[in-house]
Amino acid sequence: MYATGEHTIFTIKEYLHSNGIRGQTGRPLSYSLVYNILKNPFYWGWMRWGGMEGKGKHKPLVKKKTFELVQRILSGRGIKDVRQRRHNFLLRGVIFCNLCGRRYTAEWHVDKKKYAKRGGRIGYYHCAGVGRVGKCRSVYVQVEELEKQVDQEMLKLEFTQEFIEAVKRSVRNIYEDANKRVKLAKKAFYNRRDALEIKREKLEEELLEGTITRERFKVLNTNIDKDFTDIQKELIKINKIRTIDIDVIDEVLALTKDIANTYKTSDTNTKRAYLNFFFNRILIEDKRIVKIEYQPVIEVLNQVKLGILDEVELPALTAGGFL
Numbered sequence: 001m002y003a004t005g006e007h008t009i010f011t012i013k014e015y016l017h018s019n020g021i022r023g024q025t026g027r028p029l030s031y032s033l034v035y036n037i038l039k040n041p042f043y044w045g046w047m048r049w050g051g052m053e054g055k056g057k058h059k060p061l062v063k064k065k066t067f068e069l070v071q072r073i074l075s076g077r078g079i080k081d082v083r084q085r086r087h088n089f090l091l092r093g094v095i096f097c098n099l100c101g102r103r104y105t106a107e108w109h110v111d112k113k114k115y116a117k118r119g120g121r122i123g124y125y126h127c128a129g130v131g132r133v134g135k136c137r138s139v140y141v142q143v144e145e146l147e148k149q150v151d152q153e154m155l156k157l158e159f160t161q162e163f164i165e166a167v168k169r170s171v172r173n174i175y176e177d178a179n180k181r182v183k184l185a186k187k188a189f190y191n192r193r194d195a196l197e198i199k200r201e202k203l204e205e206e207l208l209e210g211t212i213t214r215e216r217f218k219v220l221n222t223n224i225d226k227d228f229t230d231i232q233k234e235l236i237k238i239n240k241i242r243t244i245d246i247d248v249i250d251e252v253l254a255l256t257k258d259i260a261n262t263y264k265t266s267d268t269n270t271k272r273a274y275l276n277f278f279f280n281r282i283l284i285e286d287k288r289i290v291k292i293e294y295q296p297v298i299e300v301l302n303q304v305k306l307g308i309l310d311e312v313e314l315p316a317l318t319a320g321g322f323l
Helices: 009-018 031-039 064-085 143-155 161-209 214-257 259-264 268-278 296-303
Strands: 046-049 052-055 095-097 104-110 121-127 279-285 288-294
Touching: 009 031, 009 104, 031 064, 095 104, 121 143, 143 259, 143 268, 143 279, 143 288, 161 214, 214 259, 259 268, 268 279, 288 296
Parallel strands: 095 279
Antiparallel strands: 046 052, 104 121, 279 288
């Protein structure tokens, strides 16, 4: 399949999974396993063992030419394949297992018939320790189910009014300082531009009076044009910086005033940035959020009662489940 050039490692993973070829725990074969199979010369009859290598006595599964073709495709497509296997799961990096402490990972389970209503696949988050030696007892949880729980926790976040006012004051100071810097920078470039205008006028007078040759005038005039262009580029950069500053200020104020709505209306990457800003770890057990650890800066704000107004309240977990 891969030798045709029409498949990636990820699509081969999907094909194998949908046809019942899976790992010992029933999970899809990992990307690295499929990659190593494609790289292994054993399948065309070449053995490597104990630092030695040579032609094996076993029957090759593929021809050497096919194997070499696969290697050329792998070397030329490596980055593309890696990009295709990565999925932008929202909670990656912020959710952890409450049983073993390992990070949660996510994956797609593909079955066109079974998951036809879901576009042929379903996403799951799970502890990275599931399926390993001394494996974790945690269970898989659907992507949508866990992300909805996190959405609910974000709805509970609200800064105190005192903190909001403090942020507003700080933002105003930052804005005013940025404006001063922009005005000073612009003034410097405007002064340079005015000086160039005076220089050009004198140069034109010298040409009219015949005290400078036409060739010399062309050279100097070209240099002035270049300086004008450079100044214009710098002014454009300054205006862009000011625009970026305004955008950042607007985003900070929006988040401070209404955390839940700002989070809800953001794209996946921005949402993940917000999650990492507020939370150090979100701990999962039995498909539920059981504990939330705030980032140190949020913890400090909470301690002085300037930060989160609405604390997250979670049900107690017992041996038999949630109370």
